[in-house]
Amino acid sequence: MRLARLAPPDQDRPAFFARLEGAAALVYDGPPWLGGKTTGEAVAWTDVDLVCPVLPTKIVCVGRNYAAHAQELGHDVPVEPLLFLKPPSALIGPGQSIELPPESHRVEHEAELGVVIGRRCKAVRPEDALDHVLGYTCVGDITARDLQRKDVQFTRGKGFDTFCPVGPWIETEVDPAALRVRAIVNTQVRQDGMTAQMLWGVPALVAYISRVMTLEPGDVIATGTPQGV
Structure with a gap:
């Protein structure tokens, strides 16, 4: 659906x-x-x-959830999920323009699988996690890489208005462990990976995040990006 x-x-x-x-x-x-x-x-x-198919209270993002992406950025592969938030004000829908901030000279794409929460969940078990998921969508975690490195944290570099395109719709009947994640920039394929390569799959991420914060219906989890940025 x-x-x-x-x-x-x-x-x-x-x-x-x-x-x-x-x-x-x-x-x-x-x-x-x-x-x-x-x-x-x-x-x-x-x-x-x-237009943007989601109206979340929060957008929870997972950093370095693909080993090859962590390595291409010069980071160690994490031993547990690395979480950060994007503000809802960063959301845009399909066809809307990403605004490049003048203070950044290196804005990069990050194609990701997005998880849309369907039921409120707190401290759920991995085996129960998918019962709380409505469906899946495409997320772009747009990143001002130079500002991220300068700040040594993610908020400014990933939080600008328009830095979270989502859509075009929510798919409810797909296997989140068997999806292809691609980013095409100006007709050139920049990223091409499979969700099976994620260090932590969707059930593990929903369970882990829900132990930290309550996930409300409509919230979005951006599950990380493969190599190629």
Whole structure:
């Protein structure tokens, strides 16, 4: 199932959630992670714009979750997940422009699998973690690498407005351990990896993060990026 958030080009109504089926978008009465259901209305989703499909309270990111990426940056492979946060103000949707901050001279791409939480979870076990997941989406962890290295932490270098493109929709029926992660920049393939290469898979990450902070419905986990930045 594909769940999207759509906005009419003329903005004559607010953005709305929908389930995509073929050329039709079946309109929901609210966010799917809050129990939104179809209203009976259907529109052609090619007549509306795809916008960011998530409205999270937080975006939890995992650093260096692929060994080869840690090594290409000159870091040791971590022994436990390395967590940081992106602000919701960094979110943009498909087709929106990433704004390059003038104080940075090296902005890099990081393609990642995004996990969208469907049920509130706190201190869940890995074997129960996927019961709390609504689905999966694409995340770009855009990074001002020079500022990250200068600051020796992640907040500024990864927190600029527009530094977290997400979308185009949420997929609910995929295997998170068997997905390809690619980044294409100006027609050139820069990253090409598999989620099976992650040091910690989705169940382990959801369980680990939920022991640190409560994950609310609609929250997003960015699971790390393969080599190639």
